[in-house]
Amino acid sequence: xxxxxxxxxxxxxxxxxxxxxxxxxxxxxxxxxxxxxxxxxxxxxxxxxxxxxxxxxxxxxxxxxxxxxxxxxxxxxxxxxxxxxxxxxxxxxxxxxxxxxxxxxxxxxxxxxxxxxxxxxxxxxx
Numbered sequence: 001x002x003x004x005x006x007x008x009x010x011x012x013x014x015x016x017x018x019x020x021x022x023x024x025x026x027x028x029x030x031x032x033x034x035x036x037x038x039x040x041x042x043x044x045x046x047x048x049x050x051x052x053x054x055x056x057x058x059x060x061x062x063x064x065x066x067x068x069x070x071x072x073x074x075x076x077x078x079x080x081x082x083x084x085x086x087x088x089x090x091x092x093x094x095x096x097x098x099x100x101x102x103x104x105x106x107x108x109x110x111x112x113x114x115x116x117x118x119x120x121x122x123x124x125x126x
Contacts, residue, residue: 002026002115009120022096024077033099038092050107093119
């Protein structure tokens with residue numbers, strides 16, 4: 001069992017920066033990867049970024065590559081998503097998710113993940 005809590009969402013200006021945190025608890029030692037997904041109103045949930053715990057491999061959606069950075073925070077069971085050069089289209093509810101086993105298809109696929117946080121709202125003004 002893994003519990004995930006997102007924080008750090010809020011309002012930012014276009015071109016600004018915001019950092020989201022995902023704090024994990026429970027049997028996190030079995031976690032293979034932690035991913036970030038986002039969902040805007042009326043839109044499908046989409047992959048944003050992911051990081052593996054073992055190798056620290058990072059994966060990014062094309063839409064955020066070069067602007068967002070996912071990282072693990074100082075041996076704590078916390079994953080950060082640093083968002084730079086924010087755009088209005090980044091506005092969405094952001095969710096972190098834990099994948100407990102090796103990939104079946106891809107860490108970019110939401111159905112690969114076993115546990116989800118409640119989400120945190122990110123709003124980017126024009």
